[in-house]
Amino acid sequence: MQSRSLNVAGEKKHSRLRSVVAAVGLVVMSSAGLVGLSGAASAQTQLLNVSYDPTRELYREINQAFAEEWKAQTGETVNVRASHAGSGAQARAVIDGIDADVVTLGIPSDIDAIVKATKKIPADWRSRLPNNSLPYTSTVVFLVRKGNPKGIKDWDDLVKPGIQVITPNPKTSAGGRWNFLAAWGYSHAKDGSADKAKEFVSALYKNVPVLDTGARGSTVTFAQRGLGDVLPAWENEAFLVLDEFGRDKFEIVVPPLSILAEPPVALVEGNVDAKGTRKVAEGYLKFLYSDKAQAIFAKHHYRPSKAEAAKPEDLAALPNLKLFTIESLQGNWDDIQKNNFDAGGLFDQISKR
Amino acid sequence: MRSASLLPLKQASVLPGFGITLGYTLLYLGFLVLLPLGALVAKASGIGLAGIVAVAVEPRVAAALWTSFSISLVAASVASLFGLLVAWVLTRYDFPARRIVDAIVDLPFALPTAVAGIALAALYAPNGWVGAFLEPLGLKVAYTPLGIFIALVFIGLPFAVRTVQPLIAEIERELEEASATLGASRLRTIWGVLLPPLLPGVLTGFALAFARAVGEYGSVIFIAGNLPYVSEIAPLLIVIKLSEYDYTGATVIATIMLAVSFAALLVINLIQAWSRRRFGHV
Numbered sequence: 001m002q003s004r005s006l007n008v009a010g011e012k013k014h015s016r017l018r019s020v021v022a023a024v025g026l027v028v029m030s031s032a033g034l035v036g037l038s039g040a041a042s043a044q045t046q047l048l049n050v051s052y053d054p055t056r057e058l059y060r061e062i063n064q065a066f067a068e069e070w071k072a073q074t075g076e077t078v079n080v081r082a083s084h085a086g087s088g089a090q091a092r093a094v095i096d097g098i099d100a101d102v103v104t105l106g107i108p109s110d111i112d113a114i115v116k117a118t119k120k121i122p123a124d125w126r127s128r129l130p131n132n133s134l135p136y137t138s139t140v141v142f143l144v145r146k147g148n149p150k151g152i153k154d155w156d157d158l159v160k161p162g163i164q165v166i167t168p169n170p171k172t173s174a175g176g177r178w179n180f181l182a183a184w185g186y187s188h189a190k191d192g193s194a195d196k197a198k199e200f201v202s203a204l205y206k207n208v209p210v211l212d213t214g215a216r217g218s219t220v221t222f223a224q225r226g227l228g229d230v231l232p233a234w235e236n237e238a239f240l241v242l243d244e245f246g247r248d249k250f251e252i253v254v255p256p257l258s259i260l261a262e263p264p265v266a267l268v269e270g271n272v273d274a275k276g277t278r279k280v281a282e283g284y285l286k287f288l289y290s291d292k293a294q295a296i297f298a299k300h301h302y303r304p305s306k307a308e309a310a311k312p313e314d315l316a317a318l319p320n321l322k323l324f325t326i327e328s329l330q331g332n333w334d335d336i337q338k339n340n341f342d343a344g345g346l347f348d349q350i351s352k353r
Numbered sequence: 354m355r356s357a358s359l360l361p362l363k364q365a366s367v368l369p370g371f372g373i374t375l376g377y378t379l380l381y382l383g384f385l386v387l388l389p390l391g392a393l394v395a396k397a398s399g400i401g402l403a404g405i406v407a408v409a410v411e412p413r414v415a416a417a418l419w420t421s422f423s424i425s426l427v428a429a430s431v432a433s434l435f436g437l438l439v440a441w442v443l444t445r446y447d448f449p450a451r452r453i454v455d456a457i458v459d460l461p462f463a464l465p466t467a468v469a470g471i472a473l474a475a476l477y478a479p480n481g482w483v484g485a486f487l488e489p490l491g492l493k494v495a496y497t498p499l500g501i502f503i504a505l506v507f508i509g510l511p512f513a514v515r516t517v518q519p520l521i522a523e524i525e526r527e528l529e530e531a532s533a534t535l536g537a538s539r540l541r542t543i544w545g546v547l548l549p550p551l552l553p554g555v556l557t558g559f560a561l562a563f564a565r566a567v568g569e570y571g572s573v574i575f576i577a578g579n580l581p582y583v584s585e586i587a588p589l590l591i592v593i594k595l596s597e598y599d600y601t602g603a604t605v606i607a608t609i610m611l612a613v614s615f616a617a618l619l620v621i622n623l624i625q626a627w628s629r630r631r632f633g634h635v
Contacts, residue, residue, distance in 0.1 A: 088596040095598075113598055169579065171593045210496045211579045213592070226480035227496070343597055351581040352412070 045280050047080045050100035052087035052174055052263065053216050054237045058300045059084075059104070065296060066287045070280065078280050086214045087174035088113075094120070094268065101272050101281040104265045106174025109337035111266050120270030129265065135288035136302040138261040139323055140182040142253040143222065143231040143238045150229045154255045155186040158230060159203040166228035167208055168218045170340070170347050174263075175215030177341060179232045181326045182259035184340075188329055189257060202350040223250065234261065235318070239301040254319040259326060390611065397604040408605045413581055414590060418606075421587040422613060424498060425566035428505035429513075433559040435506075436513020437551070443514070444521040458514045461507055466571030473504055474576040496578030501586065504572045509562030516558035520551050552628045560621040567614050 051059055063080035070078045083090065083098070087106030094100050095117040105111055108126070115121045126133045144152050150163060158165050168176035180201060187200035210227060212218040215237060222231040223245050230253075233241070238252050267285055272278040287293055291309035298310030298318075307315060330336045340346045397405065408414055443455050461469065477484045477495040484495055494500050524547065532542040570588040578584040587610055594603035 086596075092595060092598070117598065169593070172596045208580075209578060211581075213574060213579070213589070217575075225474060225478035225495070227478060341597070343599060343602070348413075 045076060045078045045277060047078055047101045047277060047280055047284060048099060049080055049082045049102050049104055049284070050090050050094055050098060051082055051084055051104040052090060052106035053084055053214055054175070054234055054240070055104065055263075056082070056084050057240070058236075058297070058302065061296050061300070062288070062293055065292055066284055069287060069290075069292065070283060073283075076280075080284065086172060088172060094118070099271050099275060100268050101275065101277050102265060102267055102285055104263065106263050107177055108262060108264050108333045109177075109341075110174065111264055112333055112337070114268075118270065120268050121266050122269060125266040126264065128267070129285060130289055131305040132262070133264045133266055134262050134305060135265060135293065136263070136297040136304050138235050138263065138302050139258045139321070140178055140232050140261060141235050141238050141258065141319065141321075142255060143233050143241055143250055144229065144253050146249050146251055148251060148253060152230050152253055155183055155200075155257075158183070158232070159200060159207065161207075163207050163230065164209050164228040165204060165207045166210060166212075166218050166222040166231045168215050169211040169213055172213040173215050173218075175218075175234050175237070176211075178234070178259060178261045180340065180347065181330075181336070182232065182261075184346075185259050185324050185326055185329055186255070186257055189324060198346060198350065201346070205347075205350055235303075236301040239317075252319070254321050257322045257324065260323040262325070393604050393611070394608055396601065397608040400601055400605065405605050405608065408602060409609050413585075414587075414606060416582045417585045417587045417590040418609065418613070420498065420501070420583075420585060421567055421610070422617075424501050424586075425505055425563055425569075428502050428566050429509055429559050429563035431502075432506050432509035432513045432562045433555055436510055436558055436562075437517055437555055439510070440514045440517045440521055444518055459511050462511045466508065466569065467575065469507060470504060470572035470575030473500070473507065473572065477503065477576065495576050496584070498577075498584050500576035500578065501573050501584060504576050505566040505569060508569055508572055509566055512561035512565065513555075513558040516561065517551055517554040520554040524550060549628075549631075553625050556621055556625045556628065560618055560625075563621075564614055564618060567610060 049059060049063070059080075059082040063082060066080060067078050070076060083093075083100075085093075087110045090103070090105060091110040091113050094103060094114050103111060103114065103121075111121060111125060115123050115125065122128070129135075142152060142158075144150070151157070152163070157163065167179045170176040170180040183201050183204050184197045187197040188194065191197070210218075210221050212221055215234060218231060219233065219237060219241060222228050223241055231238075231241075241250055242252065265285060265288060267278075267281055269278075272281045289306065291306070294304040294306045294309035295311060295314070297304045298307075298314035301314075301318065303318060304310045326336055327333070330339065338345065400408075409418070439458065443451065443458070474495050475481050477487070477500060479485065479488045479493070479495070481495070487494060492499075494503060528546055529542055532546045533539075537545065568588065570586075570592075573586055574589060577586060577589075579589055587606055591603045591606050594600075594606065
């Protein structure tokens with residue numbers, strides 16, 4: 001009785017298996033047909049730019065400008081898609097196999113992580129494009145509530161007792177890492193001591209009531225939830241808050257000294273060769289250094305590498321302050337990432353109770 | 354008779370299809386549940402048992418695991434208690450808009466968890482509708498462990514309600530009336546007549562709410578504050594480990610969570626089986 005019913009089941013399974021195989025075959029064939037069709041219908045090239053969180057508005061405009069430029073130059077239609085999320089998460093997506101043609105991330109160590117994990121980007125990527133592969137830079141400024149009720153002027157004010165600082169978790173956010181490094185660098189510049197700098201960031205993070213996972217999350221906590229007295233933020237993000245939430249609610253405080261934030265770009269060589277998009281992707285990266293793109297960067301409150309290409313009024317809107325590079329203080333990016341943010345690094349040490 | 358049927362694999366049934374349904378069940382469970390979980394454990398076991406223990410006792414990991422499991426336990430208990438009450442009211446009483454209230458119970462199921470988290474954070478933040486009233490009392494909810502608790506009760510409620518509702522509907526009113534006419538006090542009627550048959554349902558609801566709460570990420574992350582050692586949940590620590598490209602560390606925490614959850618659910622199932630035997634119901 002039992003064996004019979006199992007046999008029946010076996011036969012049924014076979015027939016089911018057959019129908020599954022047939023179904024899978026159909027799907028494969030039809031999707032292959034679709035790919036063939038779309039390939040034949042237009043000579044449109046798809047380019048994927050995997051970027052970090054606050055650049056949505058920026059790359060929407062850049063991508064459109066590039067498509068027009070490329071059409072005018074070569075007659076080819078190119079469609080650039082941009083993907084946005086936290087910088088670290090995006091690096092991980094590329095490592096896990098997303099077919100990015102170019103990466104435009106928030107911090108060099110995220111591109112280094114792709115280099116180490118996949119070899120899809122050559123180790124010397126920084127020297128392959130002008131200005132250390134930085135078409136634009138940025139910095140960290142303070143966003144405070146209108147009228148600056150707590151009188152925040154400089155980094156020292158952020159460690160005062162009773163001040164609440166809203167900043168994202170440096171483990172999960174590139175913006176959070178720039179804030180951390182900026183605070184460390186400020187203290188180091190003032191006292192010239194790594195120990196003092198550690199004490200300084202430790203005191204600062206004691207004033208942090210919420211660690212959001214991304215820079216946008218911190219912005220929302222500060223601007224919409226009304227939490228905290230000061231938000232150290234990407235300069236472009238701070239301007240965006242003024243535009244979005246109103247200049248009557250917030251104002252920007254520019255510290256005399258801050259960090260030169262370096263969001264780099266790179267060609268994902270392993271992917272473009274596989275996809276046959278190398279020429280367009282290289283053209284795209286080159287376009288980022290063109291006068292047209294540089295002007296767009298300045299318009300969105302990033303600091304263009306070629307200042308003369310930007311509109312004077314956009315440049316004038318960017319505050320004047322002294323900027324330091326973190327490499328000048330802490331050496332190469334491998335060490336910066338390892339000593340500060342990897343497991344057991346400085347951030348882990350100061351978050352211990 | 355039933356207990357004797359453990360040995361032969363299949364019971365005589367008027368319906369055919371034991372083989373194909375069992376095969377399908379195993380295949381389905383294998384592909385959808387065991388394969389990904391197996392891959393997870395395989396990745397984690399790369400560092401050996403000693404390595405797993407080392408990760409588990411890391412102070413920050415231990416703190417996050419404690420936060421996740423302890424708050425989930427309390428939240429699931431509270432959700433079960435109030436879920437029972439809600440289920441009772443919805444089943445036993447008739448009032449205007451009962452159907453609508455009944456449908457509202459399911460909303461936490463349907464809402465994307467991130468939306469729930471943002472909504473709760475907006476409500477309980479110091480400038481929110483509720484938070485503004487609690488702030489002068491010195492009560493901080495958003496961005497504290499209390500916020501995590503609120504979010505977990507919120508997402509756990511439908512489980513607690515839906516699992517006991519059909520059981521309440523099954524209880525015949527005559528039982529209560531008989532209990533009352535036989536001279537039992539009201540409390541005794543609740544304790545001795547009404548609750549025993551409901552217990553398996555309450556436990557199932559508790560188990561589901563607890564399991565969901567332990568794994569919850571989206572709604573908690575927006576209201577927790579996410580401070581290490583204070584309001585950092587284990588799932589966030591997994592995301593943080595991933596951000597450090599520490600895949601092994603992430604899978605190890607996940608495996609620990611899986612093991613603890615499995616043990617907890619097993620215990621709950623055993624209690625449930627015991628309560629069924631004890632009260633001979635359902």
